[in-house]
Amino acid sequence: MDYSQFLAMKQEIGLLVVFLLVFLYDTFMPRSTQKGLPAFASIAMLLLTVAGCLGCCLCSCSDVVAFGGMYETSPVISAIKNILNIGVVIVLIQSIKWANGEFMTMRRGEFYELLLVTLFGMYLMISARHFLVFVIGLESASLPLAAMVAFDKNRYESHEAAVKYILTAVFSSAIFMMGLSFVYALAGSLYFENIYGALFVSSTSTMLVIAIAFVIAGIGFKLSLVPFHLWTADVYQGAPTSVTSYLSVISKGATAFAFLVVMAQVFGSLYAQVWEWMLYALIILTITVGNLFAIRQRNMKRFLAFSSISQAGYIMLGVIAYNTLGMAAMMFYILVYIFSNLGAFGVIGAIENASGKVSMDDYRGLYKTNPRLAFTMMLAMFSLAGIPPFAGFFSKFFIFTGALQGASVAIYVLVLIALINTIVSLYYYLLVVKAMFISDDECVIAPFRSSCSERLGMWIALFGIMFLGLLSPVYDSLIDLSSLSSIGMYFIR
Amino acid sequence: MEIKAIYYLIPSLIMFCCGLYGFLTRRNMIAMLISLELMLNAVDMNFVIFNRFLFPEQLEGMMFTLFAIAIAAAETAVAIAIIINVYRSVNQVDVRTLNQMKF
Numbered sequence: 087m088d089y090s091q092f093l094a095m096k097q098e099i100g101l102l103v104v105f106l107l108v109f110l111y112d113t114f115m116p117r118s119t120q121k122g123l124p125a126f127a128s129i130a131m132l133l134l135t136v137a138g139c140l141g142c143c144l145c146s147c148s149d150v151v152a153f154g155g156m157y158e159t160s161p162v163i164s165a166i167k168n169i170l171n172i173g174v175v176i177v178l179i180q181s182i183k184w185a186n187g188e189f190m191t192m193r194r195g196e197f198y199e200l201l202l203v204t205l206f207g208m209y210l211m212i213s214a215r216h217f218l219v220f221v222i223g224l225e226s227a228s229l230p231l232a233a234m235v236a237f238d239k240n241r242y243e244s245h246e247a248a249v250k251y252i253l254t255a256v257f258s259s260a261i262f263m264m265g266l267s268f269v270y271a272l273a274g275s276l277y278f279e280n281i282y283g284a285l286f287v288s289s290t291s292t293m294l295v296i297a298i299a300f301v302i303a304g305i306g307f308k309l310s311l312v313p314f315h316l317w318t319a320d321v322y323q324g325a326p327t328s329v330t331s332y333l334s335v336i337s338k339g340a341t342a343f344a345f346l347v348v349m350a351q352v353f354g355s356l357y358a359q360v361w362e363w364m365l366y367a368l369i370i371l372t373i374t375v376g377n378l379f380a381i382r383q384r385n386m387k388r389f390l391a392f393s394s395i396s397q398a399g400y401i402m403l404g405v406i407a408y409n410t411l412g413m414a415a416m417m418f419y420i421l422v423y424i425f426s427n428l429g430a431f432g433v434i435g436a437i438e439n440a441s442g443k444v445s446m447d448d449y450r451g452l453y454k455t456n457p458r459l460a461f462t463m464m465l466a467m468f469s470l471a472g473i474p475p476f477a478g479f480f481s482k483f484f485i486f487t488g489a490l491q492g493a494s495v496a497i498y499v500l501v502l503i504a505l506i507n508t509i510v511s512l513y514y515y516l517l518v519v520k521a522m523f524i525s526d527d528e529c530v531i532a533p534f535r536s537s538c539s540e541r542l543g544m545w546i547a548l549f550g551i552m553f554l555g556l557l558s559p560v561y562d563s564l565i566d567l568s569s570l571s572s573i574g575m576y577f578i579r
Numbered sequence: 580m581e582i583k584a585i586y587y588l589i590p591s592l593i594m595f596c597c598g599l600y601g602f603l604t605r606r607n608m609i610a611m612l613i614s615l616e617l618m619l620n621a622v623d624m625n626f627v628i629f630n631r632f633l634f635p636e637q638l639e640g641m642m643f644t645l646f647a648i649a650i651a652a653a654e655t656a657v658a659i660a661i662i663i664n665v666y667r668s669v670n671q672v673d674v675r676t677l678n679q680m681k682f
Contacts, residue, residue: 218643225650229657236661242668246677248661253611256654257602260618263647264595267625267640274634276643320680 091152094159097138097167098209104130105202112195120194124185125539127198128178135171142168149572155277156216162571163212165564166343166417173336173424174205180432180543181328183439183536189240197237200230201332208340212347217266217276220348224262227340228255228308231333235325247324254307254317262304268297269352278351282576286355298353298361302368305348308341311402312371315395319383322391327438330387331431334394339420342401346413347573349405354576357408365406366500372399373507381514384446386434389514390427393470396511397423400482403489403504406497410574412488414564415481421560422469422481425550429466432544433459436536443531451529452522459536460522462544469551471515472508480555482508584632591628595621608662608672612655619651 092099108127112120142164149160178198185194203226210223232255236248270276272294273284285294303314310318322330353361376396383389401423404416436459438444453460469478486501536544554560568574594617601614623644630640662672669676 218646221643221650222646225653229653232657232661236664239664243680245661245665245668246679249608249665249674249677252654252658252661253602253608253615256612256615256658257618259650259654260598260615260622263619263622264625266643267622267629270626270640270643271629271633275637276639323680 094150094152095157095213096141097159097164098206098213100134100137101202101206101209104134105199105206108195108198108202112199120191121186123194123198124178124182127202128175128182128539131171131178131202132175135168135175138164138168138171151215155279156219157213158215158572159213160571160573162413162417162567162573165567166212166339166420167209169417169421169424170205170208170336170340172421173339173428174201174332176424176428176432176543176546177201177328177332177336179539179546180331180428180435182539184326184328184435187439189238193237197234197328200234204228204230204234204332205336208336208344211344212340214344215278215351217269217278220344221259221263221266223344224308225259227337228259231255231329231337234329234332235321237329238326241324243324244326245324247321250317250324251321258304258307258314261300261307265297265300265304268293268300272297278348281352282354285353290356290359294356295360298356299364301348301353302361302364305341305345306368309338309345309398309402310395311368311398312375312395315372315376318395319379319388319391322394323385323387327387327431327435330390331428331435334390334431335424335427338394338398338401339424342398342405342416342420345402346405346416350408350573350576354578357578362406362408365402366496369399369402369406369500370503372396372402373504377507377510377514380511381517386444386446386449386518389446389518390430390434393511393515394427396507397427397470399507400485400504403485403500406500407485407489407492409488409491409577410568410571411491411565412485413571413573414561414568415484415488417564417568418561419481419485422477422550422554425547425554426466426469426476426478429462429544429547429551430470432540432547433463433466436540436544437531439540440534440536441531446518446521448530449518450521450525450527452531455529455531455533462548463522464519465548465551467515467518471512473512475552475555477551477554480561484561584628587624587628587632591621591624594618594624606674608665608674611674612658612662615658616651616655619647619654623647623651 107130111123111126151158207223207226210219214220214223232248232252235251236244238244273281306314373396376392380389380392401416401419404412469476472478472482489497489501598614598617602611605611626640626644666672
């Protein structure tokens with residue numbers, strides 16, 4: 087065996103090193119230094135991110151296929167991994183205060199270890215070129231997350247959320263693997279390349295349509311596309327806020343990109359015949375239902391859950407666009423979504439840590455007691471809604487542009503529906519802003535000073551929200567990377 | 580007498596549908612978990628059958644099955660742990676009691 091193949095897995099190995107360092111710190115460092123573990127994990131992850139970004143910019147690494155074609159890495163794949171890393175660093179920084187709470191003393195290490203393992207699973211899922219690796223990645227991304235959702239043993243909601251999460255996760259992976267078994271029967275292989283080749287020459291059969299529907303349903307559960315979204319709101323509400331923010335941005339972003347890769351590299355030849363209309367219906371349902379249900383939510387975490395459902399619909403526009411521009415726009419959308427959503431979750435987490443309040447009614451008049459938090463929340467909401475100077479506007483603009491390259495009436499209608507839904511979403515995002523700024527009520531949240539780490543996390547998120555849309559090199563380099571990537575070859579209509 | 584693939588595929592399909600039906604109708608969390616196991620085992624059977632009858636020259640399906648069994652075991656372990664946690668907090672394993680959060 088050629089061991090130099092492991093060099094292709096630089097990012098995975100880097101992540102494993104971070105994991106081992108955290109594990110060793112947790113196991114062997116004296117108890118007095120254990121409070122430093124969250125900061126240690128954040129710094130280690132930050133170093134990995136910086137190294138990954140530098141490696142991505144400096145050396146012009148080409149596409150590498152390793153382990154007999156089971157694993158692939160390319161500049162575009164390293165780029166999406168770096169985007170996820172940036173999100174994880176922000177999540178880790180924001181969770182320092184929570185992880186140093188009294189309740190967490192015995193469990194601090196486990197949280198970070200489980201989190202890094204799920205990230206490793208997402209890496210595998212993105213890089214997989216064989217369905218065995220993909221399934222292992224998918225499972226190691228979702229099983230530890232169930233344990234993380236159940237982390238707050240004192241709170242009943244955490245258990246309820248964990249049960250709902252694990253049962254739907256296992257159910258969805260059973261459906262997904264059933265679809266895979268049909269694909270295997272039709273193609274005789276589980277390598278993406280071989281399946282693509284076999285499906286390219288065969289005619290479409292009912293079994294193939296069922297197989298693709300099962301695969302889309304299985305991944306749709308993880309992405310919480312409507313009608314597979316029913317677990318989302320409960321899990322987001324019940325899980326600890328740090329886990330919710332991780333679940334809503336990192337898990338969703340990784341799965342979305344892996345979904346694009348699978349649909350292009352495996353079922354690419356069947357885009358127009360089989361799965362375009364499936365995805366079409368799912369996107370319309372996801373955006374609309376997510377938006378309409380978000381309007382009536384009073385709990386901030388539930389509200390952001392439904393907002394993230396509709397955002398997943400926008401991200402899927404990058405898949406249905408089915409061109410390199412759409413892929414670049416999708417990656418940019420994920421990046422911007424990470425910053426905007428983590429800005430909102432940072433504020434929610436800070437307020438929850440200080441006062442335990444998560445209801446939107448408690449946010450009334452927040453401007454008078456905590457003006458800076460209210461301001462951060464307002465910018466995050468503007469970015470999520472897509473109001474021009476902020477990054478959210480540009481990401482929505484680019485993803486619509488990418489989708490419109492399709493130039494068919496159906497796609498125009500889809501983008502029109504998405505646009506109308508943006509206006510609907512503006513209403514409920516501004517409800518939060520209205521509650522914070524315009525309401526005359528006396529605010530129940532007393533003025534407090536959020537901790538240093540929480541402020542740092544929010545500053546990073548704010549920086550992203552303000553400048554990401556204006557820094558054109560980010561989006562330009564994503565376009566360059568995706569137009570050169572081997573995934574681009576599969577985008578044939 | 581030669582046994583054709585279809586005689587194996589029908590039981591696996593029945594298993595999958597029983598699992599699906601059980602998951603949607605049972606109210607006991609342990610029974611739901613058993614139904615999920617049925618579905619996962621039906622997937623394993625499917626892979627083995629397709630490998631044995633359609634592509635006997637390679638072992639890809641068998642390999643997938645081995646890994647899928649391990650994954651199913653891990654899933655059960657995590658799910659059981661979570662169900663025990665729930666039992667400790669509400670003394671019930673009935674999913675109808677888990678209705679504190681709704682919209």
